[in-house]
Amino acid sequence: MSRAGTNYESMQALNRSLVLQILSKKGTCSRTDMASWTGLTQASISKIVAEMIDAGIVVEGGRVSGMSGKRSIGISINQYLCKVLAVKIARKSFDVAAFWLNGDLIERSHRVVNISKVSPYKILEAIKNEIKNYLDKYADICAIGVAVPGPYLRKEGRIAIMSEVSGWDKLNIYEDLSEEFDLPIRMEHDANASAFAEWRYGENYGYGEKGTLVSLLTSEGVGAGIVNNGEIFRGIDGVAGEVGHMSIDMNGPRCICGNYGCLELYTSALSFAKFVKEDLKAHPDSTLNREEQITAETVFEHMRMGDTFSTEEVKKVGRYIGQGMANIIYLYNPQEIIMTDIMTGGGDVLLDAAKEVVRERTISELHRDIRIRMTTLKYDSILMGAAALATDLLLDNPSSLFSFAAKSAAAWTEIGSL
């Protein structure tokens, strides 16, 4: 192909992608508004929209009020054109789920794995088998998004360390999955995936184009995902946001990462359960003593039942989380920090304690307008994030959507002629 031809094709792909990304952010909009948001001419927009309507990638429907106040026909992405597959790998479980392009869940499987008995190789095999089951069941899955615990070295495709679990650092999950499956795959650190879900599907969706949000993931590990103006902020190796390994006490206990007093050692669900167990020894009257096994969830349950000791412990972990948030505010100056995963079970008791520390320890100009809240996403934010990543991959590469649409149209014609 001539160079001019190649240039034309890449320009065409870029323009199509611009249109799809605008539609995915705005939902439904008119051709005129699309032209002003993308900077493309009205004629180019009309041509691209016509091609996409023909292919079934976008649909016309209803009338919308444009920026000019005029009512015109609305265009939106055909959310049911195809599906994406979301994979979430966690320390003690994995999830595989099929989603529509708008983030609606179709089917989800959750598998618990015994990490002390099963090797990471076996777990990866089980994940691949589950992916195959979904691909067999849904022929219209067009991309795969994978969220993994970190620190995840993006360029190398492997996890550097996983607290409490060994062996994963030897696997190149991205390469392994890419060899096995003939679909575009995007893999990210779980906290990044979660932040991306908040940006794409969260309650402040509209502002997401401009602005900075941090998703603070507090599960068995602790990490933060940062989305800045709609882009995941990764750093050179993809490890930015590993706030779990940011020290909040340089004389604190030694962490697996080599640092001392890491935030994760005070605020992960596992660390929380550990220090509650220790503190409980001095509180024989706490109702928590009735529990055989103490986990973060059981402490939250007893807090809700009115146990003073459990409430105090939740406040204590909230203060540590607040210290982490104060550091995050100085690092990223976000307008929103959204907490997600297990530790959100601490509810307002935890959040109020965290906010108090933020107010005490950051300058007022920085914390004055910040929103600190728990996630309100419909499903697990990491899993939704994996779906959002796969969807984004398709919107960035519209040619794969065009070839999928052509293939399914051909299949329908074949059925029709039988």
Ligand SMILES: [Zn+2]
């Ligand atoms: Zn550490």
